[in-house]
Amino acid sequence: MVQPSANGGQLRRPWTEAGMAGTNAGTRLRAAPSGESDELGRRLAASAEYRPRPAGDVVEWLAGRRRSVPVEVTRIPFDRMAGWSFDPGSGDLVHESGRFFTVGGIHARTDYGVVPDWRQPIIYQQDVAIVGILAKEIDGVLHFLMQAKIEPGNVNTVQLSPTVQSTSSNYLRTHRGARSRFVEYFTEPGRARVLVDVLQSEQGAWFWAKRNRNVVMEVTGEVEPHDDFAWMTLGQILDLLHHPNVVNMDSRTVLACLLASASSIVRPGDGAAAAFAAPPYASGEDAFLSPVQVRSWLTERKSAYTLATRAIPLDSVDGWERGADAIRRPDGRYFSVVGVEVHAGNREVSDWCQPLLEPRGIGLAALVVRRINGILHVLARADLRPGCRDTVELGPTVQCTPENYEGAPRETRPRYLDLVLSRSVKVRYDVVQSEEGGRFRHAQTRHLVVEVGGGFPARTPADFCWLTVPQAMALARQSYQVNIEARSLLLCLHAL
Amino acid sequence: MVQPSANGGQLRRPWTEAGMAGTNAGTRLRAAPSGESDELGRRLAASAEYRPRPAGDVVEWLAGRRRSVPVEVTRIPFDRMAGWSFDPGSGDLVHESGRFFTVGGIHARTDYGVVPDWRQPIIYQQDVAIVGILAKEIDGVLHFLMQAKIEPGNVNTVQLSPTVQSTSSNYLRTHRGARSRFVEYFTEPGRARVLVDVLQSEQGAWFWAKRNRNVVMEVTGEVEPHDDFAWMTLGQILDLLHHPNVVNMDSRTVLACLLASASSIVRPGDGAAAAFAAPPYASGEDAFLSPVQVRSWLTERKSAYTLATRAIPLDSVDGWERGADAIRRPDGRYFSVVGVEVHAGNREVSDWCQPLLEPRGIGLAALVVRRINGILHVLARADLRPGCRDTVELGPTVQCTPENYEGAPRETRPRYLDLVLSRSVKVRYDVVQSEEGGRFRHAQTRHLVVEVGGGFPARTPADFCWLTVPQAMALARQSYQVNIEARSLLLCLHAL
Numbered sequence: 008m009v010q011p012s013a014n015g016g017q018l019r020r021p022w023t024e025a026g027m028a029g030t031n032a033g034t035r036l037r038a039a040p041s042g043e044s045d046e047l048g049r050r051l052a053a054s055a056e057y058r059p060r061p062a063g064d065v066v067e068w069l070a071g072r073r074r075s076v077p078v079e080v081t082r083i084p085f086d087r088m089a090g091w092s093f094d095p096g097s098g099d100l101v102h103e104s105g106r107f108f109t110v111g112g113i114h115a116r117t118d119y120g121v122v123p124d125w126r127q128p129i130i131y132q133q134d135v136a137i138v139g140i141l142a143k144e145i146d147g148v149l150h151f152l153m154q155a156k157i158e159p160g161n162v163n164t165v166q167l168s169p170t171v172q173s174t175s176s177n178y179l180r181t182h183r184g185a186r187s188r189f190v191e192y193f194t195e196p197g198r199a200r201v202l203v204d205v206l207q208s209e210q211g212a213w214f215w216a217k218r219n220r221n222v223v224m225e226v227t228g229e230v231e232p233h234d235d236f237a238w239m240t241l242g243q244i245l246d247l248l249h250h251p252n253v254v255n256m257d258s259r260t261v262l263a264c265l266l267a268s269a270s271s272i273v274r275p276g277d278g279a280a281a282a283f284a285a286p287p288y289a290s291g292e293d294a295f296l297s298p299v300q301v302r303s304w305l306t307e308r309k310s311a312y313t314l315a316t317r318a319i320p321l322d323s324v325d326g327w328e329r330g331a332d333a334i335r336r337p338d339g340r341y342f343s344v345v346g347v348e349v350h351a352g353n354r355e356v357s358d359w360c361q362p363l364l365e366p367r368g369i370g371l372a373a374l375v376v377r378r379i380n381g382i383l384h385v386l387a388r389a390d391l392r393p394g395c396r397d398t399v400e401l402g403p404t405v406q407c408t409p410e411n412y413e414g415a416p417r418e419t420r421p422r423y424l425d426l427v428l429s430r431s432v433k434v435r436y437d438v439v440q441s442e443e444g445g446r447f448r449h450a451q452t453r454h455l456v457v458e459v460g461g462g463f464p465a466r467t468p469a470d471f472c473w474l475t476v477p478q479a480m481a482l483a484r485q486s487y488q489v490n491i492e493a494r495s496l497l498l499c500l501h502a503l
Numbered sequence: 504m505v506q507p508s509a510n511g512g513q514l515r516r517p518w519t520e521a522g523m524a525g526t527n528a529g530t531r532l533r534a535a536p537s538g539e540s541d542e543l544g545r546r547l548a549a550s551a552e553y554r555p556r557p558a559g560d561v562v563e564w565l566a567g568r569r570r571s572v573p574v575e576v577t578r579i580p581f582d583r584m585a586g587w588s589f590d591p592g593s594g595d596l597v598h599e600s601g602r603f604f605t606v607g608g609i610h611a612r613t614d615y616g617v618v619p620d621w622r623q624p625i626i627y628q629q630d631v632a633i634v635g636i637l638a639k640e641i642d643g644v645l646h647f648l649m650q651a652k653i654e655p656g657n658v659n660t661v662q663l664s665p666t667v668q669s670t671s672s673n674y675l676r677t678h679r680g681a682r683s684r685f686v687e688y689f690t691e692p693g694r695a696r697v698l699v700d701v702l703q704s705e706q707g708a709w710f711w712a713k714r715n716r717n718v719v720m721e722v723t724g725e726v727e728p729h730d731d732f733a734w735m736t737l738g739q740i741l742d743l744l745h746h747p748n749v750v751n752m753d754s755r756t757v758l759a760c761l762l763a764s765a766s767s768i769v770r771p772g773d774g775a776a777a778a779f780a781a782p783p784y785a786s787g788e789d790a791f792l793s794p795v796q797v798r799s800w801l802t803e804r805k806s807a808y809t810l811a812t813r814a815i816p817l818d819s820v821d822g823w824e825r826g827a828d829a830i831r832r833p834d835g836r837y838f839s840v841v842g843v844e845v846h847a848g849n850r851e852v853s854d855w856c857q858p859l860l861e862p863r864g865i866g867l868a869a870l871v872v873r874r875i876n877g878i879l880h881v882l883a884r885a886d887l888r889p890g891c892r893d894t895v896e897l898g899p900t901v902q903c904t905p906e907n908y909e910g911a912p913r914e915t916r917p918r919y920l921d922l923v924l925s926r927s928v929k930v931r932y933d934v935v936q937s938e939e940g941g942r943f944r945h946a947q948t949r950h951l952v953v954e955v956g957g958g959f960p961a962r963t964p965a966d967f968c969w970l971t972v973p974q975a976m977a978l979a980r981q982s983y984q985v986n987i988e989a990r991s992l993l994l995c996l997h998a999l
Contacts (some may be wrong), residue, residue: 135806204799206806206893220806222799268795299764303700303718310631310702310716317814396892397702397982485981486893 048201048269054149054241062246065167066253068237072155073165075234079350080159084332088346088360098322098329099343100362107174108132110334110344110362112324113215115393119312121419126324128334128344129215129394130364130446132174135206138257139171139193139450140265142202142225143238150238151223152189152230155259158444159349160363162451166441167247167254170236188233192224195409199224201219203268206486207260207494208400210442211392213342213364215318218259218486221264245502251439252451256495259440266501267483293380295465295473298481304472305488306451308389309399316393319332340411342366345448364450369439370408370452371490373427374500375404376435377459377473384473385500386423390490397487401479404471406492422468432457436499452492454499476500528736543698544765550645550737551997558742561663562749564733568651569661571730575846576655580828584842585855594818594825596840597857604628604671606830606840606858606941608820609711611889615808617915622820624840625711625828625890626942628670631702634753635667635718636724636761637690638698639734646686646734647719648726649754654940655845656859660946662751662937663743666732684729688720695720699764702982703756703990704896706938707888709838709860710812714892714982715753717760741998747935748947752991753903755936759990762997763979791875791961791969794977800968804885805895807965812889836907838862841944864906865935866948868988869923870996871900872931873955873969880969881996882919886986893983896974900967902988918964928953932995935941948988950995972996 014126065385085093090103100110113129141152157167173187192199202223209217244262321329327336335343348360375386390402407421409428426432435456442450466475474482479497482488489497581589581596590597596606609625637648652664670682688695705713740758743749792800817825823832831839844856871882886898902919905916905924922928931952938946961969970978975993978984985993 133809133811137806201795201799203795204802206802220802222802299697299699303697306700306702306716306718310633313629315629486983488982 058242074324085107097320112319136174139222141170160448211395248502259495263498267480290299365448373405373455389470400490554738593816609817613810613886632670637666638721656944657940707891711890744998755991759994763976861944869901869951885966896986
């Protein structure tokens with residue numbers, strides 16, 4: 008376990024002194040003027056300003072964990088995938104226990120976008136996973152217990168995960184290996200104090216109606232140390248967002264929800280990103296739309312489209328072919344479903360096999376930002392995905408896999424795709440981050456924040472809307488309003 | 504059109520004077536101390552205090568509308584239901600246009616409650632209805648444009664409806680009759696100012712994943728008068744909640760969402776219900792649980808249960824029988840599906856036929872309330888219904904049809920059902936209200952608010968939770984957190 012107090016932070020620094028005591032260069036989150044009192048927001052701002060160790064130390068620690076637990080992930084044909092088989096009736100890819108998840112088919116019809124009717128494989132998983140982070144005050148500053156976690160789909164095997172990342176198949180019942188470490192803080196009442204606890208959607212193109220419980224629990228007592236876990240501040244984690252594929256998707260969405268729960272005072276400041284962020288920060292009057300107008304826009308967009316989905320047997324997904332070692336389209340587009348075998352040297356997990364969904368190419372999640380009335384606004388898009396419980400959520404300006412549009416007619420290319428990749432924008436953030444490695448293989452998404460100038464029209468097509476960052480964060484406080492890529496980008500915005 | 508300024512209200516009464524100028528007996532909503540400024544809340548409080556006419560006038564007006572447009576609703580066998588037929592493949596009851604709605608089947612499996620696996624008929628309706636109320640300041644006080652609307656399922660034909668109550672089949676396309684009157688205020692941007700606009704679930708036992716857009720739009724200009732519409736204040740509408748089957752379900756849910764959007768300052772006061780409401784009103788510190796704990800409880804309950812639903816052909820719903828004029832269970836439980844023919848003398852609507860879902864007996868929606876730390880708390884229940892998009896929502900303490908439990912084993916009776924019907928509680932509200940008459944026939948629900956004393960345990964079973972009214976209203980600001988019966992009861996609480 009990395010001891011955050013071993014280097015720096017010897018002095019007790021209560022959060023009330025936070026604004027003055029930053030040890031690092033950029034003050035990137037700051038507390039609001041007193042009066043807008045929000046204890047959690049002040050504590051998060053203090054944690055964001057405090058970096059007892061440089062980000063490189065965590066990267067090295069992850070590399071060390073990677074070396075100490077050698078893991079081998081091998082692609083195997085489906086008939087060698089122990090425990091998994093194709094259901095003779097439906098062709099669905101199922102586990103013999105009936106648990107974990109199933110790869111089945113879906114038939115979707117919608118009046119959104121350019122494809123009105125399609126069938127595709129999709130992951131069905133009924134239970135709600137806990138993606139939970141333990142928080143604790145150390146030296147008077149909030150720290151978060153992050154895990155160096157092996158996931159078979161990760162390009163680099165080990166990434167920084169929440170303290171607990173566990174489906175109820177894992178935490179309620181026994182199966183391979185032991186119960187998730189520290190899960191009792193999230194399942195047993197009274198062991199910790201809840202800071203945020205909200206259901207959020209996952210990737211709606213790949214999961215059907217999947218949702219996770221994004222939760223942060225604060226403890227005050229001793230937490231048993233373990234080599235795979237380390238306490239770090241929000242500042243350290245935000246720094247790590249400048250490294251590719253380090254902070255995993257589950258960590259990013261939980262932390263986005265945590266910041267959203269206090270967004271009235273956790274805000275990008277005028278430190279390292281002075282040229283980019285716009286002080287004074289958005290107040291309601293300066294925003295392009297009022298909060299109720301923003302909400303109404305999203306409600307109207309949710310109502311504007313119909314989406315009819317129907318579970319269908321995997322065998323009846325037209326246009327996809329099942330080979331010996333992959334389910335894929337002949338044209339190679341979108342994704343394939345493959346099988347892997349995992350040999351891990353970790354004493355808690357024995358070897359296992361599982362399917363993974365492997366997207367084609369590197370995805371793109373891009374957020375266009377500009378100043379309106381001197382205030383930073385993000386250009387969000389009403390995004391419909393077949394697996395979204397509430398059909399439409401607020402997404403990034405552009406969310407797609409550019410390779411899928413190679414050779415496609417110009418009018419089918421996503422709006423603003425060419426803009427965000429052009430030289431006419433100022434790139435403010437450009438880092439490749441991973442999707443969840445427990446279900447997706449080598450799924451990487453380029454996270455891009457680009458700024459446009461005042462010449463860019465404030466009026467937009469109906470599916471797009473300018474919001475301030477606090478307005479977007481306020482929507483993320485609620486379930487099923489902000490999609491997972493947008494939540495991830497909103498967190499990255501706080502690292503600028 | 505009833506002119507609210509014809510009687511009373513001659514003086515211009517800006518909302519800032521509202522607290523002083525109540526013309527009626529009970530001051531039941533009041534503005535918060537200044538500092539907690541919330542313009543909408545103050546305006547709603549003023550509207551709640553102002554009653555230019557007694558409630559009886561509106562009841563008489565509705566009776567007059569009922570007489571002036573004679574409507575005849577006749578139960579007919581399915582084979583006489585013009586435009587509707589049973590699909591030969593599935594047995595689903597469908598309209599020839601493919602629009603409106605379909606009665607199909609659902610197969611539900613869950614670990615919630617005492618029935619783990621069942622099939623039932625259910626209504627499928629893809630499009631999102633607008634249930635929208637126009638608001639306008641008249642004599643300085645917010646008034647709402649309510650409609651005397653004929654619905655074939657209403658026990659009394661005409662009830663007080665929102666200004667617009669229309670599915671997109673109606674407002675986007677032409678079909679029988681004209682476009683809904685006033686719908687342009689809700690569909691054309693810039694015609695009005697949005698006060699609230701949120702998607703909410705409908706009856707999850709009868710509708711599959713149905714959601715409505717609950718919206719209130721404020722206008723400033725002239726609104727064309729029409730005999731079926733009248734402007735009234737919130738105070739008048741709240742008074743009408745003491746009359747059975749007057750304010751329809753759609754009106755109740757929209758107004759609940761409107762009050763929720765300003766709940767920080769719209770609160771039961773200490774007027775007529777001084778013995779019941781608890782001044783000083785709930786502040787965060789006096790609540791039994793903090794807001795984040797309440798939210799966490801509901802998130803945890805949403806995660807605690809699995810619900811797997813699958814659309815099935817109506818023909819394959821075991822245990823239900825299709826006769827010539829009803830689809831029902833041999834034991835008569837739950838509900839039946841019937842057909843009706845409607846003859847209306849209204850020039851805008853020609854005769855039509857449609858199916859209706861007719862529940863057995865009168866439903867019960869009961870809320871147990873008690874004072875904790877001197878503050879009014881309501882005992883909410885985590886309620887799972889097969890048609891709920893988010894599986895579990897916060898429901899009343901008891902929500903059931905008592906007749907369905909006649910002769911059933913004691914252990915299957917809903918928790919607290921016997922309590923709320925017993926003499927050991929103080930009845931604070933007991934009025935029968937209707938479910939939506941456009942889909943449900945003679946569906947009435949007894950709305951009951953009962954108070955228990957300090958001897959009632961504050962600790963409750965896991966599916967129950969004590970919340971303050973503002974905490975419950977805060978959840979109702981979000982989609983899919985508070986079910987339709989609970990929203991209806993929360994509105995009724997404001998009438999006390």
